Amino acid sequence: MNIPNTPRFSIGIDLGTTHCVMSYADIGNFEQDEFSQQVMPIPQLTAPGTVESYLQLPSFIYQAHESELTEGDVALPWTNKPRHLAGEIARNLGGKTPIRLVSSAKSWLCHSGVDCKAPLLPSEAPEEVERISPFQATVAYLEHLRDAWSNDHPDAPMEQQDIVITVPASFDPAARELTTEAARNVGLGHAILLEEPQAALYSWIEKNNADWRKQVHIGDIILVIDIGGGTTDLSLIAVTDKDGNLEFNRVAIGDHILLGGDNMDLALAYTVKAKLDAEGKSLQPWQFQALTHSCRDAKEKLLNNSELDNYPLVIANRGSSLIGGTLRTELTRDEVNHVLVEGFLPHIPASARPVVRARTGLRTSGLPYAQDAGITRHLAAFLAKQQNATVELDGINLAENATFIHPTAVLFNGGVLKASTLANRLMDVLNSWLQAEQAPAARLLTGNDLDLAVARGAAYYGFVRKGKGVRIKGGAAASYYVGIESAMPSVPGIPPEIQALCIAPFGMEEGTQQELPIEEFGLVIGEPVRFRFFASTTRREDHVGTRLNHWSRDELAELDEIEITLNKEGGRPGEIIPVHLCAAVTELGTLALQAVSKKDQTRWKIEFEVRSGQ
Secondary structure (H helix, E strand, O other), X not given: OOOOOXXXXXXXXXXXXXXXXXXXXXXXXXXXXXXXEEEOOEEEEEEOOEEEEEOOEEOOEEOOOOOOOOHHHXXXXXXOOOOOXXXXXXXXXXXXXXXXXXXXXXXXXXXXXXXXXXXXXXXXXXXXXXXXXXXXXXXXXXXXXXXXXXXXXXOOOHHHOEEEEEEOOOOOHHHHHHHHHHHHHOOOOOOEEEEHHHHHHHHHXXXXXXXXXXXXXXXXXXXXXXXXXXXXXEEEEEEEEEOOEEEEEEEEEOOOEOOOHHHHHHHHHHHHHHHHHHOOOOOOHHHHHHHHHHHHHHHHHHHHOOOOOEEEEXXXXXXXXXXXXXXXXXEEHHHHHHHHHHHHOXXXXXXXXXXXXXXXXXXXXXXXXXXXXXXXXXXXHHHHHXXXXXXXXXXXXXXXXXXXXXXXXXXXXXXXXXXXXXXXXXXXXXXXXXXXXXXXXXXXXXXXXXXXXXXXXXXXXXXXXXXXXXXXXXXXXXXXXXXXXXXXXXEOOEOOOEEEEXXXXXXXXXXXXXXXXXXXXXXXXXXXXXXXXXXXXXXXXXXXXXXXOOOOOOOOEEOOOEEEEOOOOOOOOOOEXXXXXXXXXXXXXXXXXXXXXXXOOOXXXXXXXXXXXX
């Protein structure tokens, strides 16, 4: 989609699990190399009839009862009847009535086995509460940001500006495609995607101005640790030399780990529940949900205020308007430190790995949270898995005795790591691993606002795309493969063998495509067919057309299976058409796959946003 007019602004949008942030910079005059930006205060309802502006828009939607609020209660500066009640008011009302609160929509976008366009949220709501899809929630947040921008900048509609939306580096192709589709739904079809850890580093570069060159050196391996409300996102960025200048190369990303501040809030809520149980006070499910939201506030207050030793918690009893009808308790600093520091950041050796337990046959519906809450164990596994991530780069050598890749610098991002207690523990654990292998301690890169850095880095990326500033070399975050079923004779009890065909190698740059004209396949048209896809964050040597007959679970991870009926285009249902494949990494940052007819060049697009909905 072409932008109608020359954009005046570069707008960066952090579409976060728990908060959304929007930053912007005037890029209308590129005769100058100076870059200046600001984070936009976002008008939002904070209580019925009250509009205030904050730098963050909480990523929550409240599904109010039809008699709960009047039209005047929900009016925003740009509309009297918003389609969704989003932001601070949603979080506040949802804390009291959690069964009506939509949260974690971003995490659901990458949930395999569910239809992200189906009404799933709130996930535990009773039948009388209207549900919406994770996709609808994502559209609602973007719509609020778009309208807030247009209300503040009526002469510069967002649809005509450069837009960069951030996503976790570990987002799969389907989740990326769903994000761009949500942007298209609000008129931002030209928006491009940027990985959040890269955005955090861009923000660090921009905030440090020219001084960043004094803090990093050729041969550095920067570990970006982003712990937000819903995910832990890990990336490695190497610093190399190109024609005498420093160059950044994103060389590895971690798995999609649903582990973050939400898990911490839940752990604290269970800690408080155990205290209440010991006192003979039991909680109803809706009260426990409310307690979880209260623990979020308590956690933030206790971790960020060293003068507080405890924080009071008040849990309402349904049907009682008396103060005596509430349950009262507290959360102490010692409890927070023990549960969060020891539970989520245990001091373990570098050889430790996440614990994997056998799952029960029947489970309640919900997000596939990480089985092991130990973030340091996930970090140890990531560094070991990516031990050889820099072997192809000049000037970066790993010590012979190394059992994992050795970061030399660390950049933090995400609201969880604003707490110095947690940040210090993470650095202590990492440096203990490095010390054990006689490697220098990693230094902490400072200067970022952990709540705002991603949006700021996204806005700066718009400046970089104009040929200014410093660019991080990235491309495809993984190597991608499509499963090819062999044409073997039918054997009872033995499924046909599957080969994995590489269609997009690691690092394939945005705006490029690769065709496999030599490889001929049979494409079934006019009836439902299934496609299997795989990804690898470690196989960097594979090129387009590489076929794998065997692979280990650590090498390739299977993505969501896609079921689709391809238009028969004049052919017969079930007809097998000879085709070759064409894969592209689009300018927007999404992966596209097409099957091209060998006969007449008819192209079938295989949509990654389609999920099987198992």
